[in-house]
Amino acid sequence: MELLARGSESYIYLDRERGLVVKDRVRRMYMEESLDSRLRKTRTTTEYNILRDLYGKLRVPRVFQRHEYSFEMEYIEGTNPQLDREMARFIGKSLRDLHELGIIHYDLSIYNILYNGDELYLIDFGLSFRSRKIEDIANDILVAISQALDYEDVVLESYGITDAVKNRIQDIRSRARYAGV
Numbered sequence: 001m002e003l004l005a006r007g008s009e010s011y012i013y014l015d016r017e018r019g020l021v022v023k024d025r026v027r028r029m030y031m032e033e034s035l036d037s038r039l040r041k042t043r044t045t046t047e048y049n050i051l052r053d054l055y056g057k058l059r060v061p062r063v064f065q066r067h068e069y070s071f072e073m074e075y076i077e078g079t080n081p082q083l084d085r086e087m088a089r090f091i092g093k094s095l096r097d098l099h100e101l102g103i104i105h106y107d108l109s110i111y112n113i114l115y116n117g118d119e120l121y122l123i124d125f126g127l128s129f130r131s132r133k134i135e136d137i138a139n140d141i142l143v144a145i146s147q148a149l150d151y152e153d154v155v156l157e158s159y160g161i162t163d164a165v166k167n168r169i170q171d172i173r174s175r176a177r178y179a180g181v
Contacts, residue, residue, distance in 0.1 A: 009043070009126060014075060021061070023047075023126075024070040040069045047071070047125045050103055058097055059121045076121050078114035087113070088151030091144055092158030094122055104131050104140045109147035138168035 001013040001022065013022045025040040027033075048066045051073065055062050061073040081087050091108060098105055105112075106127040114121045131137075141159065145152045156166075 007124075007126070009040075015072075019075050020064065020072045021075045022070055022072050026069075043126060044069055044071060046129060050125050050128050050130070054098075054101070054103065054122075054125075057101065058094070059119055060125075061121065061123060076114050076116055076123075078116035078121065080110050081113055081115045081120065083110050083148055083151065085151060085154050088148050088154035089158040090120060091148060092155040092160075095141060095144055095155075096159045098122075099132075099137050099140070102130050102132050104129050104136045106140055106143055108140070108144045111147075134164055134168045135172075138165055138172055141165065142169060142172060 001015050003011060004014045004021065005012040009028070010023050010025045013024065014020075015022060023044075025044050027040070028036050031039075044066065048063055048071045051060050051063045054060045061076055064072040064074075066072075087110060090113070091110075094113075095105070095108060098108075103125075105122070105125060106129070107124060108122070112122065112124040114123055129136075141155070141161075145155050148155055161169075
């Protein structure tokens, strides 16, 4: 297998023979072993289940077999798109679609979008979880726009931001360290 990417929590391998990608959550040596094991299992299971549930509803890789700390998914050959107004609109709409399904991505940026020449795919749900809480939704939006600061207005407009979420975003920002300085 060929190493495609190395993240802080996992390695992504390409199995060319089978046309699959394997996401393997690696042991973090700085963490107590039983806690690390529990987190790796939980995050692997959560990501696998979310991708399984989203497949057919949104463009995400199809998942196959899950193991204790890893799972297999379809290989989508592609590149990360450039951030522009069109991509910012896609990010806003994708967040809205995820939130309507009760999914918080928590890391949606152009680095977690693949363009294969025809379609855009959402990838890397390693930090994702299920929630419909306004606080979680607002934080998810803030994470995304922190990666697209020049297009914040486009992301929010394409999301179709409600007053409740807009107010919560302002509230969260006001809680930030050195807010108003």
